[in-house]
Amino acid sequence: MTHSGAVAFAAPPRHSRCYQSLQTACMTETAKKPYVFVPEVALLEPLPAHQRKRFERALTMMHDALEQSLSWEQIAQKSAISPYHFHRQFSRLFGETPGHYLSRVRLQYAVFLLYMSEGMKVTDIAHHCGYSSSQAMAKVLKRELGITAKDLRQSFVTGTPSEASAMLQKLAHPAKQGSLEKQLAQSMPTELVWYPQRGIKVTPMPDFDWDTVFDSYGKDSCKLLSATPIAELEGSWGDITYTIGEWQVDHEQYDFFIPEGYYLCCEVYLTSDVAFIAAIESLFQQARERGYEVDETGSIIEMVRDVEMTMTGGATFAFQIPIVINE
Numbered sequence: 575m576t577h578s579g580a581v582a583f584a585a586p587p588r589h590s591r592c593y594q595s596l597q598t599a600c601m602t603e604t605a606k607k608p609y610v611f612v613p614e615v616a617l618l619e620p621l622p623a624h625q626r627k628r629f630e631r632a633l634t635m636m637h638d639a640l641e642q643s644l645s646w647e648q649i650a651q652k653s654a655i656s657p658y659h660f661h662r663q664f665s666r667l668f669g670e671t672p673g674h675y676l677s678r679v680r681l682q683y684a685v686f687l688l689y690m691s692e693g694m695k696v697t698d699i700a701h702h703c704g705y706s707s708s709q710a711m712a713k714v715l716k717r718e719l720g721i722t723a724k725d726l727r728q729s730f731v732t733g734t735p736s737e738a739s740a741m742l743q744k745l746a747h748p749a750k751q752g753s754l755e756k757q758l759a760q761s762m763p764t765e766l767v768w769y770p771q772r773g774i775k776v777t778p779m780p781d782f783d784w785d786t787v788f789d790s791y792g793k794d795s796c797k798l799l800s801a802t803p804i805a806e807l808e809g810s811w812g813d814i815t816y817t818i819g820e821w822q823v824d825h826e827q828y829d830f831f832i833p834e835g836y837y838l839c840c841e842v843y844l845t846s847d848v849a850f851i852a853a854i855e856s857l858f859q860q861a862r863e864r865g866y867e868v869d870e871t872g873s874i875i876e877m878v879r880d881v882e883m884t885m886t887g888g889a890t891f892a893f894q895i896p897i898v899i900n901e
Contacts, residue, residue, distance in 0.1 A: 608841040608879065608890045609762050611849045613747040613754040617667055628653050629667075632660070636676050640683060643704040646672035670748055680704050681714055682745050686847065688726045690783060696723045719744055731812045738811075739851050746848045755848050759856035764840045766866075766897065773828030774799060774819030782816045788881050788889070795881050797822045801832055801873035804895070817873075832875065837894040838866060841879060845888035857893055872896030 610616075614633055618626045632653040635644070644652075650660035650672070664672045684703040687694060694702075700711040708723070715721055719741055721729075729737065746753030777798065779787070787795050801817045817830055838861050842853045854874070861868050875894040882888055 608843045611755070611758055611762070611842040611844040611853055612846075612888070613758065613849075616754070616758060621667075628655055629664075632664075632672075636672075636679055640680055640704040641702050643706075646676050649676075668747075669750075669754075677714070678745060681718060682846065682848075684711055684715070685719075685726065685742070685745065688723055689730050690785060692727070699723075729811075732810055734810050735807055735814075739855070742848050742851060746852075753848070753852075755846075755852040758849075759852040759859075762840055762842065762853060762856050762860075764838055764857060764860050766836055767839050767894075768836050769832075769834060769894075771834045772821065772832040773825065774801075774817075774821045774830050774832070775823045775827040776817060776819040776830050779816070779818050782818055784876075784878070784889070787818075787878075793881065795878045799875060799877040801830070801875055803873050804868065804870045807874070821877075833872065833896070835869070835872070836897040836899045837875065838897050839892065839894045841890060841892045843880075843888055843890045850891070853891070854893055857895055861895060861897065867898040869896035869898045 618629055621629065632649050632655065635649050635652060636646075639649070646660070647657040650657045653660070655663075661672060664675070668675060670678075680703050684699060684705070687699045687702065688696070691699065696711075697708045700706075700708045703711065705711040705714070712723060715723060715726065719726075721741070743753065746755045748754070749757055751757075782800065784795075787798065791798065797820050798818055799821050802814060806814045819830055820827075838857060840853065840857055842849070844850055844853065858868065873896070875892075877892040877894075879890040879892055881890075
């Protein structure tokens, strides 16, 4: 199996509570500063402080007030910006109108809930995301993604990671070439690191996804890691096995071991499914570009370095893929 094109990612699509943590994006508890993989942060960084603060307020409102169905004009007014200037400045800065941005965010959240909230009715999801009805949401799903809510939910079992990656890419931040997430991925720093054999105490999780972990474990999520066989990444979601466990325990409690060896590693702070996927795809791509051979008998490792337990918080992840080094 070769990882060309859209590389599969290890965990099911995730949505870390919201797609914004603009004011704290560069402040994490990790000793090693992670790469900030948030398009909005990259776009707002060059602005003067007073202008950046206004946009941060508007963006946070866009993400936090979906259920209220506020228009972008109302959000501009609540952010002390005239709708005319807000539309002009936002479109120039973000490469899309505020209306399109708000629609894209609404659809991102709807996709997340359809994927991850199996017990939630489609009508309730539509209203929660600010759609007037399930029919209104259905029209947007069909128009933008070419899929129905029912098929989307079914794809969580029968679909493949690569198919999910291609679909979520349609929700990425637009750029002149591809998406802003993919552009940021090109600058993502990586490091080849040798690790001794590592062990974990397995924690059974039949329906594993990181958001469920965050909800259940909170800050203790940082004690967990997941290992997913690379050889399974091109299969369907239902056939992929995940081994999740605690690594901060006594050696005597280990019941699963990660082989020693070289791993290509990165640490990223992110707030969206699209960035999550782009980071892992970039890791595989950089391995290819450097001429490294990925050990497809091994597993991709995901570790949570930090998680912000707020409605607007993101998470810092460490991703590692095994590399064959012939000495």
